[in-house]
Amino acid sequence: MGAFPERLLVANRGEIARRVIATARRLGIESVAVHHPIDAALPFVLEADLAVPLEGDVPVRAYLDGAQIIRIAREVGATAIHPGYGFLAENEQFARDVVAAGLTWVGPSPGTIAAMGDKVEARRVVAEAGVPVSGGADDALGSVEEALLEASRIGYPVMVKAAGGGGGIGMAVAHDADALRTAFDGTRSMAERSFGSDRVFVEKFVSAARHVEVQVLGLANGTVIALGERDCSAQRRHQKLVEESPAPMLDPRVRGRMLLSAVQAAEVVGYLNAGTVEFLLDTVSGEFVFLEMNTRIQVEHPVTELTYGIDLVEQQLSIAHTGTTTADFAPSPRGHAIEVRVCAEDPKRFYPRPGVIDEWVEPCGPGIRVDSAYAAGVEVTPFFDSLVAKVCAYGDTREQALARVVAALDEFVVTGLVTNLPFLRELVRSDEFASGRYDTNVVANVKAGR
Structure with missing residues (x-):
């Protein structure tokens, strides 16, 4: 073979x-x-x-x-x-x-997909391996009374989440008991409709938080390789909009603990192939907790490829076929990369806006990579996710990568289709994003003109 x-x-x-x-x-x-x-x-x-x-x-x-x-x-x-x-x-x-x-x-084994696909089970498994989690790591909550008890134990505000799905679907924040009652019923109903399971759980909500994830590769011999981290804090509706690697302004000691926790989480389930372990980092305390593990390649994988000089899809194919990476696999981190998701949506309210593309001219130049789904003359239909392209920029430094992505977004020409390009241009030019000290509130802050 x-x-x-x-x-x-x-x-x-x-x-x-x-x-x-x-x-x-x-x-x-x-x-x-x-x-x-x-x-x-x-x-x-x-x-x-x-x-x-x-x-x-x-x-x-x-x-x-x-x-x-x-x-x-x-x-x-x-x-x-x-x-x-x-x-x-x-x-x-x-x-x-x-x-x-x-x-x-x-991809990973069906058993691993099952274990990590249920958020409650995933939390329990990784907690046993010593990975920090928020709140209890026990079974899903069976009633609003159980949710109220758990919230009282960990303290408000709390986030209510579906156990069987992701993508921000059904997530709700509750600042008190009355809000939790409403959020519990709403999330449970949404979870049943979206994922076929009404199992939910609650965890501590951190208002000033960063969403940081670690790319891993699991080999057949049990080895797990961590390929650095990506900051995915720039989000709208709990869905990622901009990602970068390495995470800016991240304490090296926190980075080290996070990479170790990601490896531990993957090892405990015998992870094989490419996956991502996601964490929530409290910007005040510097503590982080496990969010979930995605048992697939991520949308934002290009920033890891650019900073490590690798092809993750090639490694996925090699691991699936031989159990290990290619013979020439020698990842070495260098520089900085930023990815911006261009979507067919209203740049003010972020509602999907399908339509026909008249003109489509992608940016190019040193350090620029565009992963696109469409071209001039085709239609973006309303049946699928609104993502139309990912504009990525690599540089020797974050400053160079940022300058390149700013220029690339300016050069991207799309007509006949409404996209979020105007907002993305504003976001990457904002002082808050440029500082590298932003958190999950950055999109809302830029929209509000702060």
């Missing part, structure tokens, strides 16, 4: 499908794109060696039809499936079905 699969099916769409296809092409791997007919004109479909349409009237459901995707993989002779992020990437049953079909699953 060689170091890579011969033919790879990408079970995703948009920019991440295009990203995986690009690495496959560089490695001489034949790529297969599956797509709903509504996506037939998108770049990822046109760039794959083979494109197969998915059946199904509802676009999103077509990409969630694991049985159909596995059937296509077998029919076209694909030997491996890369799930990207979103859709089926963290679906335990799909991973099991891929393996059962005799195909290589480019």
Whole structure:
């Protein structure tokens, strides 16, 4: 068996499908794109060696039809499936079905996906390994009375979260008991609708916090490699908007403890392949707690690739096929990278704004990388996430990277489609972001003109 699969099916769409296809092409791997007919004109479909349409009237459901995707993989002779992020990437049953079909699953084991996919179970597991968590790490809360008791124990304000999902969906802050009663019922209802499980938990809410995550690679021999951290604090609606690596103004001692905790969290579940361990850092106390582990490649993986000089998708494929990294894998951190998510949304209220792209001119130049999903003449439909491109800038220093991303956003031309580019340009120029001392309130502060 060689170091890579011969033919790879990408079970995703948009920019991440295009990203995986690009690495496959560089490695001489034949790529297969599956797509709903509504996506037939998108770049990822046109760039794959083979494109197969998915059946199904509802676009999103077509990409969630694991049985159909596995059937296509077998029919076209694909030997491996890369799930990207979103859709089926963290679906335990799909991973099991891929393996059962005799195909290589480019991701962690189904058991690991299950353990880390349930936020309550994940907290319990990593807490046993010595990783700090917020509040109790016991079972999910069965009633509002249990939630009130836990809140009294850890102290208000608290955050109510769904145990079975992420992406900020259903998260709510409660500053007192009355607010907690309302938040508990709302989050539970949203969790049931979105994730098929009404299990929720509460944790301490930190008003001045930073969202920092660690990229890890787990090998078959049990080794876990930590590839630095990314600051993901610039968010709207608890969803990331700007990421950078390394995290600015981070105490080296805190960084060291965070990297160690990430390794411990991955080791305790026997983690294999690429994953991310996310933490919440209290900017006042300097203490951090485990948030969750994402058992897939992240949207923001390019900033780690730029600062470490590696291709994470290549390493994913190598680990999935051989259990270890490529022979030439020699990561060494250098410089600074910033990624900004360009979305088809109202730049003031951040509501999705689908439409047809008339003109699309991506920025270029030293240190600039653009991972995009679209091109001129195609339509951004209302059926999927609003992300249309990621503008990344690398520099020897944070100051150089920031200057480059400011210029790149100015150079990005998109017409016919409403995007958040005007706000992103304002955000990266703000004193608060430029200082590197921002927290999760930075987007709200810039919007408010502070």
